[in-house]
Amino acid sequence: MSWLLSHLLSVLIFLPLAGAAVIAFLRRGSEHLIRWVALFSSLLTFAFALGAFVGFSSTRTGMQFVEFYPWMVLPPVNYHVGVDGLSIMLILLTAFLTPLAVLTSWVSITHRVKEFFLFLLALETGMIGVFAALDLILFFLFWEAMLIPMYFLIAVWGHERRVYAAVKFILFTMAGSALMLVGILYLYNLTGTFDFPTILNHLDDARLLSAQAERWLFLAFFVAFAIKVPLFPFHTWLPDAHVEAPTAGSVILAGVLLKMGTYGLLRFCLPLFPQASQAFAPLISVLAIVGILYGALVAMVQPDLKKLVAYSSVAHLGFVVLGIFAFNVNGIEGAIYQMFNHGVSTGALFILVGMLYDRRHTRLISEFGGLATPLPVYSTFFMIVALSSLGLPMLNGFVGEFLIIVGAYRARALYAALAAVGVVLAAVYLLWMYQRVFLGKVTNEKNLRLPDCDWREKTILAVIVAVILAMGVYPKPFLSRMDRSVASVLQRLEKNRVLVTSTVSDRQAERAR
Amino acid sequence: MITVQTADLIRLLPELVLTGFAILVMLFEPFLPTGRRRLLGWFALVGVFGAGVAAVWTSLAPGLAFGGAVAADRFSLFFIYLFLLVAALTLLGSMDYLNRDNIQHGEFYALVLLATVGMCFMAASTELILIFLGLEISSLSTYILAGFKRHDPLSNEASLKYFLLGSFATAFFLYGIAFVYGLMGTTNLLVLSERLSQSSHWSGLARVALVMMFVGLAFKLSTVPFQVWTPDVYQGAPAPVTAFLSTGPKAAAFAILLRVFLGGLASAGPLSFWVIWVSAALTMCLGNLAALWQSNVKRMLAYSSIAHAGYVLVGVAAGGPEGTSSVLYYLAAYSLMNVGAFVLIAYLAGTGERWMQIDDYTGLGYERPGIAACLAVFLLSLAGIPTTAGFLAKFYLFRAAIHSHLIGLTVLAVLNSVVSVYYYLRPVVAMYMREGKTEASNAIVPWAVRAVLAVTVVGIFYLGLYPNLLAGLASLAASPLP
Numbered sequence: 001m002s003w004l005l006s007h008l009l010s011v012l013i014f015l016p017l018a019g020a021a022v023i024a025f026l027r028r029g030s031e032h033l034i035r036w037v038a039l040f041s042s043l044l045t046f047a048f049a050l051g052a053f054v055g056f057s058s059t060r061t062g063m064q065f066v067e068f069y070p071w072m073v074l075p076p077v078n079y080h081v082g083v084d085g086l087s088i089m090l091i092l093l094t095a096f097l098t099p100l101a102v103l104t105s106w107v108s109i110t111h112r113v114k115e116f117f118l119f120l121l122a123l124e125t126g127m128i129g130v131f132a133a134l135d136l137i138l139f140f141l142f143w144e145a146m147l148i149p150m151y152f153l154i155a156v157w158g159h160e161r162r163v164y165a166a167v168k169f170i171l172f173t174m175a176g177s178a179l180m181l182v183g184i185l186y187l188y189n190l191t192g193t194f195d196f197p198t199i200l201n202h203l204d205d206a207r208l209l210s211a212q213a214e215r216w217l218f219l220a221f222f223v224a225f226a227i228k229v230p231l232f233p234f235h236t237w238l239p240d241a242h243v244e245a246p247t248a249g250s251v252i253l254a255g256v257l258l259k260m261g262t263y264g265l266l267r268f269c270l271p272l273f274p275q276a277s278q279a280f281a282p283l284i285s286v287l288a289i290v291g292i293l294y295g296a297l298v299a300m301v302q303p304d305l306k307k308l309v310a311y312s313s314v315a316h317l318g319f320v321v322l323g324i325f326a327f328n329v330n331g332i333e334g335a336i337y338q339m340f341n342h343g344v345s346t347g348a349l350f351i352l353v354g355m356l357y358d359r360r361h362t363r364l365i366s367e368f369g370g371l372a373t374p375l376p377v378y379s380t381f382f383m384i385v386a387l388s389s390l391g392l393p394m395l396n397g398f399v400g401e402f403l404i405i406v407g408a409y410r411a412r413a414l415y416a417a418l419a420a421v422g423v424v425l426a427a428v429y430l431l432w433m434y435q436r437v438f439l440g441k442v443t444n445e446k447n448l449r450l451p452d453c454d455w456r457e458k459t460i461l462a463v464i465v466a467v468i469l470a471m472g473v474y475p476k477p478f479l480s481r482m483d484r485s486v487a488s489v490l491q492r493l494e495k496n497r498v499l500v501t502s503t504v505s506d507r508q509a510e511r512a513r
Numbered sequence: 514m515i516t517v518q519t520a521d522l523i524r525l526l527p528e529l530v531l532t533g534f535a536i537l538v539m540l541f542e543p544f545l546p547t548g549r550r551r552l553l554g555w556f557a558l559v560g561v562f563g564a565g566v567a568a569v570w571t572s573l574a575p576g577l578a579f580g581g582a583v584a585a586d587r588f589s590l591f592f593i594y595l596f597l598l599v600a601a602l603t604l605l606g607s608m609d610y611l612n613r614d615n616i617q618h619g620e621f622y623a624l625v626l627l628a629t630v631g632m633c634f635m636a637a638s639t640e641l642i643l644i645f646l647g648l649e650i651s652s653l654s655t656y657i658l659a660g661f662k663r664h665d666p667l668s669n670e671a672s673l674k675y676f677l678l679g680s681f682a683t684a685f686f687l688y689g690i691a692f693v694y695g696l697m698g699t700t701n702l703l704v705l706s707e708r709l710s711q712s713s714h715w716s717g718l719a720r721v722a723l724v725m726m727f728v729g730l731a732f733k734l735s736t737v738p739f740q741v742w743t744p745d746v747y748q749g750a751p752a753p754v755t756a757f758l759s760t761g762p763k764a765a766a767f768a769i770l771l772r773v774f775l776g777g778l779a780s781a782g783p784l785s786f787w788v789i790w791v792s793a794a795l796t797m798c799l800g801n802l803a804a805l806w807q808s809n810v811k812r813m814l815a816y817s818s819i820a821h822a823g824y825v826l827v828g829v830a831a832g833g834p835e836g837t838s839s840v841l842y843y844l845a846a847y848s849l850m851n852v853g854a855f856v857l858i859a860y861l862a863g864t865g866e867r868w869m870q871i872d873d874y875t876g877l878g879y880e881r882p883g884i885a886a887c888l889a890v891f892l893l894s895l896a897g898i899p900t901t902a903g904f905l906a907k908f909y910l911f912r913a914a915i916h917s918h919l920i921g922l923t924v925l926a927v928l929n930s931v932v933s934v935y936y937y938l939r940p941v942v943a944m945y946m947r948e949g950k951t952e953a954s955n956a957i958v959p960w961a962v963r964a965v966l967a968v969t970v971v972g973i974f975y976l977g978l979y980p981n982l983l984a985g986l987a988s989l990a991a992s993p994l995p
Contacts, residue, residue, distance in 0.1 A: 073981050074988065075912055112879070137908070141899040148898060151938075155946045163946050167938060174934055178927035181908075185915040185923070 008052050009065045009081045009132050012091065015045045016098070016124035023118045031113040035106060038117035042099040042124065049095035049128075056088045058480045061488060063134065063197070064088075071138075077194050081132040085485035086266055086336055089478065090131045090259055093343045096467070097255040098124045101248035103460050104351050108247060108358050109157060116157055119149040120248060127256050131263060136184045136194045140177070143260070147173055150249070150257065158244040165237075165244035172237040176224035183220030186213075187272070200271055200492075211275065218276035221269050222284075228261030229317050231284070232291035242310035247354025250306070254313050254350060255343035262320045262339055266332070270324070270489055274496035281325045285411070288325065289418045291318030296425035300432070305356070305363040308433060309349045312389065315422055316342045322419055323404035327493055331407020332486045333479055338400030340478065341471065345389040345397055348464045352382050355457055359450050365436050369443030377453045379438045381461040386434055388468045390426045396471035517579075524578035524585035526567035527593050528633050534560025535626035542619030550617045554608035557622035561601045561629070568593050581701055582640040584993070591841055591990035592636035592768045599761045599848050600629040602965050606856035607753035609959040613864050614751070616662055625757065628654035632761050636768035641690045641700040644769055648686065648733070651762050652679050659750040659758065665865070671749025678742045679732065686729025692722030702776060709778065720784055726773065727788055733766035734822045737795035744803075747815035752859030752866060755811065759818040759855065760848040767825060767844060775832055776994050789830045790922060796823030797929040804936045809869050810858050813936055814851070817895060820933060821847055824910060827926050831913040837991035839909035842984055846894075846902035846976050853969030854891040857884065860962055861953045868953040871943050878945035880954035885944045887966045894973045896937040897930050902976035909984065 004011065019041025023034050056064055063082030071079045083091060101120060109116045126146025133139035147170050155166035188194055190209070191202040202208060209217070227234040238258075242250050270277050295315030302308040316338070323335030355378065357363050372379040384395070391397040401423060409416035442448055453461065471478065522529065538553050538560075545552060571585050571593075578585060603625055611617040631651025638644045656679060660672025694700050696719055697708055728739065735743040747755045774785045800820030807813035825847075828840040861877075861884070862868050878885040894901035907930060914923045958966075976983055 072984070074984060075909075141904075144904070145899040148893065152945065155942065163942055167935065167942075170938070171931065171935060174931045175928070178931050179924065181911065182915065182920070182923050182927055185912050186920070188912065189915050 005055075007067060008048065008055075009067055009083065012045060012048050012052065012095070013081070013125055013129045013132060015048065016041055016121040016128070019045075020118045020121035020125070023114060023121070026114065028114050034114050034117055035102070038102045038121060039099060041121060042095070042102050045124065045128075046095040046099055049092050052083070053088055053092045053481075056083070056085070056481055058085070058483065061484045066134075075188065075194070077137045078135050079138060080135040080195055081129075081138075082134050083132055085482040086263065087131040088481060089336060089340050090256070090263055091128050093259070093340050094124060094127045094131065094256045097251055097343060097347050100347065100351065100460055100464070101251045103456060104251065104354055105246070105248040106456060108354065112156065116153070119152050120252075123149040123153065123252060127252075127260070130260055134196045136187070136196055136199070138194075139196075140181060140184060144174070144177060146257075150253070153249040153252075154241060154245045157246040158249065159246075160244070161240070162244045165240040168237045169241040172227050172234070176227035176234075179220045180224035183217045186217060186220075196268075203272065209273075214273050215276045215279065218269060218273040218280065221264065221272070222280070225261040225264035225269065228264070229258060229321060230261070230314065231321055232287045232294060232314070232318070235291065235295075235314050238314060239307055239310045242313070242350075243304065243306050247350055247357070250310075250350040250354070251347040254309075255347035258313060258317055259339045259343060262317065262324065262335065265321070265324055266336070266489065271492050274493045277325070278327070278493065278496070281327065284325050285322055285408075285415055288318045288321040289415060289422075291315065292322070292419055292422035293425070296422050296429060300425065300429040303364055303366060305353045305365060305433070305437070306350070308365075308429065309346060309353060312349075312426065312429065313342070313346055315426065316346065316389075319401060319404050319419065319422070322415060323400075323407050326404070326407035326411040326415075327490065328407050328410050329483075329486055329490065330403045331411065332489065333482050334400050334403025334405075334407055336482050336486070337471075337475065337478060338397075338404060341388070341396045341400045344464060344467055344471070345385055348385040348461070348468075349389060351460060351464075352378070352385060355453070360446065365433060367444055368437045368447060370438065370440045371442070371447060371450070372438040373442055374448055374450050375452050377458065381453070381465060382438065383434065384465050384468065385461075386430045388472070390430045391423055394469075394472050396468050396475075398472060399475045520574060520576070521578040523574050524571055524576060525583060526571050527564040527597070528630050528637075530564040530567045531560060531626050531630045531633070534563065535623040535630070538619050538623040538626065545619075547617070550619055551608050551612060553619045553622050554604055554611075557626055558601060558604045560626055561597050561604065564629075565594070565597050568597070577639070581703060582643050583634075583637050584639045585637065586993040587990045588768075588772070588993045589633075589637035591986060592764065593633050595764055595845055595848060596629050596632045596636070596761055599757060599764075599852060600625055602852045602856070602968065603753055603757040603761075605961045606756060606852070606859065606965045607751070608961055610751065610753050610859055613957075614662060614866075616751075621658070621661060624654040624658050627651075628658065628757070628761065632765035635765040636772075639702045639772070641693065641702065641705075641773075644773070645683070645687055645690060647765070648683055648729075648769070651765060652683060652733075655754075655758055655762060658754045659746055661751055661754060665749075667749035668751065669749075671746040674742050674749075675746045682729050682732030682739065684729075685725050685732075689722045689725030689727075689729060692718060692725065696722065702772065705778070706776065723774075723778060723785060724788065727785070730766050730770055731792060733762055734770070734826075735763070735796075735819050736792045736822055736826065737799045737819075740796065740799070740819050743819055744812050744815040747818070748809065748811045752811065752855050752862065755815075756852045756855030756859070759815070760844075760851050763818070763822060764844045764848060767829070767840060770829055771837055771840065771994060775829070775837065786830060786832075789826055790919075793823050793826035793830055793922060794925055796820070796826060797926055798823075801929045801932045801936075804933070807936070808871055810871055810874075810940060811855075811866075811869050813871075813939075814854060814858075817933065817936070818851060820929065821851075821895070823929070824907065824926055827914050827919065827922055828910045830922060831910075831917040831919055833913070833917060834988060834991045834994075835913035835916050837994055838984070838987040839906075839913040841987035841990055842909050842976075842980070843906040845983060845987075846906035846973070849969045849972045849976070850891045850894040850901075850903060853966060853973070854888065854895070856962060856965050856969075857888055857891065860958050861888075861956045863952060863956060868951065871940050873951050873953045874940050874943040875947045875951050876944070876949040877951075877954055880950055881956070884956070884958060884966075887970055889941050889944065890970050890973060892937040892941060894977070896934045900974065900977050902973045905977055905980050909980075 066082035069079040129142030299311035320335045323331040388395040391401040628651045631647045634647025656676040662668035731739040804816035894903035897903040897907045
């Protein structure tokens with residue numbers, strides 16, 4: 001038991017991989033067993049993640065569940081993992097969504113079942129590893145290694161243009177992360193270590209970075225994360241990848257992979273390069289708002305349900321970035337909360353669309369209409385999830401969006417006003433879509449005899465709706481765990497803000513002289 | 514008159530063993546019936562292992578031999594072991610190939626051994642003339658190996674092209690040596706570096722000599738603009754020979770580059786630095802861009818090997834202990850993945866190498882999961898995906914480059930490696946994402962080849978996850994160079 005406690009994160013990281021290894025040795029024909037092994041190992045991972053979440057102390061600052069083993073000698077790269085209030089949330093989210101992804105694929109994946117679940121579990125290892133790694137190279141390793149299973153998930157089990165979408169996805173991500181690697185190596189050159197906490201200390205102690213170098217480094221990291229988020233002009237890979245991916249792939253993509261971008265911004269960009277972050281904040285906030293409005297407007301006119309949800313992700317992640325670059329407690333906590341919400345709600349929307357696709361093999365809104373009559377249970381669930389996604393009070397989306405808008409308002413009132421327009425637009429595209437698909441008379445005869453949710457689908461949706469309600473009504477356990485981590489990020493920013501202003505005023509004083 | 518001492522011979526023991534076995538292979542051949550000539554391959558393999566054991570003995574008595582013409586130091590031993598590994602994998606990978614394509618002759622094995630001897634001399638010599646001899650021994654052997662499929666016009670073309678351009682290039686190298694001798698009165702690198710360090714001035718002629726020697730090597734390294742022969746020769750040569758060509762002689766040429774340009778002629782500093790910088794940049798870009806358009810796997814890998822030479826040059830440009838050791842690590846990792854890939858496609862291609870197009874791999878991932886997985890590992894490692902050797906090799910290389918403040922070149926290199934992902938994924942797409950069955954899936958993969966695949970795949974993951982041992986060896990090996 002004590003061994004388990006001191007190795008909890010490693011267990012979390014490698015348990016899915018062990019499940020994948022078991023699957024690798026199972027016979028190709030024993031598909032049912034493979035599904036159960038996948039479900040079991042992902043549920044077990046979730047149980048451990050929940051344990052870590054409960055055991056995570058909200059009163060301690062710094063990293064918890066830290067593990068440290070030397071790995072490479074020269075240059076020193078260590079297996080250093082740990083979690084704070086930010087990463088524990090995302091690990092929980094990952095571990096929560098993976099069993100759901102397994103369950104959604106239960107019947108819809110009939111083709112090469114073994115490989116599918118193998119890649120899905122390998123992907124989970126990569127994702128948890130990204131959130132837990134505290135060594136920059138270890139982080140990079142998980143970040144890049146995770147692309148391969150995702151690539152296969154999209155390219156083998158996706159829809160018509162799957163290969164194109166998968167290659168685009170992998171090239172976009174790698175292009176960003178290649179520059180990040182250069183940035184990481186440059187930091188190593190300055191500090192002599194890849195260890196993230198040590199680098200932070202080094203950067204604190206001495207003014208190692210010139211303002212110009214800091215900006216370049218910020219950009220090297222920022223572009224990698226902005227592509228992943230995706231922030232407005234870097235988003236073009238997202239609709240392709242989301243639409244072409246199988247349902248489970250979309251759930252993981254939207255639910256977890258996008259969060260890696262915002263996680264990276266919060267974890268690395270802000271603390272490592274506080275001054276550059278502040279210098280670029282206006283530009284990034286504007287891009288985020290463009291993303292919110294653009295994503296919402298484009299989502300409104302999509303004829304395809306999955307594309308609609310995909311573009312809504314662009315808008316939602318715009319909110320998250322806006323919250324992060326507001327640089328205050330409300331904004332950042334809202335952003336973290338919204339990361340989790342978006343994972344749950346948008347993941348759920350993709351699951352719902354996938355269920356419809358399983359029944360009708362189309363996702364065109366025009367093919368549907370009046371579905372509430374043949375599918376009452378399904379429609380109810382869809383309504384709740386849609387309302388959560390558009391931020392109805394009492395549901396989870398409201399808490400996050402509200403906090404972000406408050407944060408943005410404190411940073412700049414105009415941002416908040418524009419972002420609020422985005423909230424309205426979200427209501428427009430989701431409710432309008434709901435009206436066209438579910439309300440009124442059944443317009444297409446094919447839809448008359450569609451079966452409603454079976455027990456498996458009901459389980460998935462009920463769990464999600466329970467989480468949506470719980471997080472909307474009682475956000476405290478989540479927010480309290482973030483407080484310390486957010487405070488320490490803000491502290492770094494605050495300290496450097498003083499430096500910025502003081503150097504500026506020094507310069508002005510000099511000029512005056 | 515140089516008197517030969519036992520210590521001299523011990524320091525040359527690996528080369529001697531290899532030469533002896535090469536001669537024995539040729540002697541034995543007439544006594545073996547045609548059907549049993551494959552045994553010679555095993556015999557040659559024993560020779561390679563013998564040389565490995567001999568190298569252990571050499572390593573116990575390091576030092577200079579033959580009046581300072583040969584250095585048995587850690588640097589040369591690292592390369593000798595690398596060459597022996599490449600030679601062993603090539604031998605294992607070619608025995609069944611020769612049977613299949615009906616070109617089972619003993620010379621093949623003898624030539625592989627002799628080429629290895631030449632490569633060992635290239636890495637171990639500290640005397641320009643001897644380096645040149647090593648270059649010639651290995652070149653002449655590989656010219657013949659490239660044309661080993663006598664009845665195949667492509668193979669003939671490869672051999673002829675390689676021979677004509679190659680002899681032209683070695684002439685350049687020799688001419689450079691002649692200039693050096695004329696100017697400095699010596700061809701010994703150690704003496705040379707001493708004399709050069711005393712005179713701070715580099716005359717115009719010395720610069721000409723330096724550039725000429727670089728041109729001669731650049732041909733072997735197939736760096737732009739001396740890469741034109743590479744795709745044709747790599748495509749025409751029997752695939753196991755290509756495996757050998759693209760790794761062994763290339764690594765040997767890098768050994769010379771390190772010894773001569775970072776060692777003996779180090780005082781040329783800025784000139785050789787910029788020559789290497791420019792040729793690294795051009796080589797990476799051209800190799801990768803050209804590889805994007807290939808539909809023939811062999812040609813694609815040929816261009817990819819050009820690109821990899823470009824990456825390694827980044828490490829050479831970085832210089833210093835970090836740069837040198839990263840180059841050594843890269844060459845070892847690259848040898849594993851490239852030999853594995855070429856040997857594998859040699860067998861997938863069937864008799865006469867008929868199935869070499871990317872489309873021929875359609876559906877292979879499901880027809881032959883094990884084989885396809887191996888190929889995917891090689892390709893992903895070449896692309897530099899983490900957990901494989903290719904990633905850490907690039908990581909060390911780029912770290913050294915950043916350490917030497919080569920930020921522009923590093924950015925270019927990482928962007929190039931992103932581009933390369935596209936073409937490395939194309940066979941993967943064919944194997945896993947397209948339905949169908951092609952003749953390539955009927956390929957017979959003999960167990961000697963399976964051994965090659967096992968060694969290379971395990972090696973790739975070992976170097977990708979537990980780099981400490983080799984990285985330590987590489988940095989020890991870099992220590993004899995300044």
